[in-house]
Amino acid sequence: MSIAPTNLWLVPASNDLATQNLARSMENEIDIEIRHAMQERGIHQEYAWGAMRGKNDKNVPLHKAMQPGDVCLFYTADKRDVDEPVKAYRWAARITQTLENQQLADLVWPPETPGESFELMYFLSTPVKVFITTEQMSYLLTANGEKYADAPKGFMRLSDENLAYVNSVYGSPAGFLSYVLANHAEEDAPTDVYPELASHIAPTDVTASFVDDLLTVRKKQGGKGKSSVVPQRRSKRSKEVGDEAELYVLDLLRNGKVPGVTAMDVEHVANQKVGWDIQYVDELGQCVMVEVKGSTATRFGNFELTINELNCLHEHGDHYHFYLVGGCKSKTRKVQVITDMAERLAKDKAKASPITFRVELIET
Numbered sequence: 001m002s003i004a005p006t007n008l009w010l011v012p013a014s015n016d017l018a019t020q021n022l023a024r025s026m027e028n029e030i031d032i033e034i035r036h037a038m039q040e041r042g043i044h045q046e047y048a049w050g051a052m053r054g055k056n057d058k059n060v061p062l063h064k065a066m067q068p069g070d071v072c073l074f075y076t077a078d079k080r081d082v083d084e085p086v087k088a089y090r091w092a093a094r095i096t097q098t099l100e101n102q103q104l105a106d107l108v109w110p111p112e113t114p115g116e117s118f119e120l121m122y123f124l125s126t127p128v129k130v131f132i133t134t135e136q137m138s139y140l141l142t143a144n145g146e147k148y149a150d151a152p153k154g155f156m157r158l159s160d161e162n163l164a165y166v167n168s169v170y171g172s173p174a175g176f177l178s179y180v181l182a183n184h185a186e187e188d189a190p191t192d193v194y195p196e197l198a199s200h201i202a203p204t205d206v207t208a209s210f211v212d213d214l215l216t217v218r219k220k221q222g223g224k225g226k227s228s229v230v231p232q233r234r235s236k237r238s239k240e241v242g243d244e245a246e247l248y249v250l251d252l253l254r255n256g257k258v259p260g261v262t263a264m265d266v267e268h269v270a271n272q273k274v275g276w277d278i279q280y281v282d283e284l285g286q287c288v289m290v291e292v293k294g295s296t297a298t299r300f301g302n303f304e305l306t307i308n309e310l311n312c313l314h315e316h317g318d319h320y321h322f323y324l325v326g327g328c329k330s331k332t333r334k335v336q337v338i339t340d341m342a343e344r345l346a347k348d349k350a351k352a353s354p355i356t357f358r359v360e361l362i363e364t
Contacts, residue, residue, distance in 0.1 A: 050118030245294020275312030
């Protein structure tokens with residue numbers, strides 16, 4: 001039986017040590033060797049965060065007040081990436097279990113100084129990357145932005161007054177989390193973990209908003225060092241989301257709903273593995289290829305192409321268009337149409353980076 005969430009927590013995680021620990025237990029699953037040791041103790045968890053006891057054990061009562069189902073928003077700044085240093089709330093998750101255990105905490109987050117352990121542990125559902133500034137957060141949590149406009153000073157529970165406001169506007173902290181994931185996520189939230197995002201919406205209930213900033217324009221990486229951008233994680237249901245985006249774009253094209261586009265003989269060809277998802281004939285009688293990328297998130301940090309799709313982009317140039325669909329599980333979806341990606345790549349205004357390689361043995 002699940003426990004209804006009653007609390008909402010704002011957690012600072014923006015200093016250098018916290019940035020290191022993000023990679024150990026929030027951006028990625030806890031190391032598999034450590035998880036095996038946890039499982040031997042009956043702990044079956046994949047993600048976690050923790051706090052020190054604090055001066056005079058000031059954090060202990062707060063940790064004891066945490067319970068499964070509580071919602072956490074994490075305030076971070078990832079200095080490894082040129083686009084990340086702006087501090088903001090960048091991760092959201094639910095608490096699944098709490099534990100006070102110095103030995104285990106030191107395995108997950110090796111202390112820099114002996115005795116400085118993050119032993120007040122709380123395990124998390126799969127964290128989802130979001131982006132909410134402190135100013136935005138203040139208006140999400142209060143009627144007039146009168147509180148929470150500054151960075152959290154230590155991990156803090158929402159006041160009773162503001163929790164009552166959250167309950168009145170969103171129904172509960174769980175409702176607030178659903179709102180955040182639907183409107184501020186930067187990656188697909190796994191719908192097996194957050195099933196409330198998987199509800200089916202009839203096409204007639206969906207409104208399209210055409211924008212030109214759905215895909216983030218990244219700053220150029222300075223220096224010659226490697227960028228260590230945190231990769232956008234693929235949802236277990238990414239194909240489901242992608243299929244829904246393709247059907248949505250088909251509907252837009254066939255019903256003349258794309259501004260400035262006249263599409264005739266619209267055909268879905270994704271299953272033919274030709275290197276694009278949809279093709280149509282424009283008003284000049286030319287064939288236009290459309291590659292669709294969908295996400296439940298409301299922004300794209302990047303998107304992935306197969307080598308076949310990339311080769312087709314280079315071959316067909318400005319006849320190869322991208323349709324990005326954000327908010328695929330919401331009633332208001334954002335659509336960005338990019339018609340000049342080949343030119344952008346040629347002029348170094350975009351970059352395509354290899355992220356996987358197939359390795360095989362060849363007979364000699």
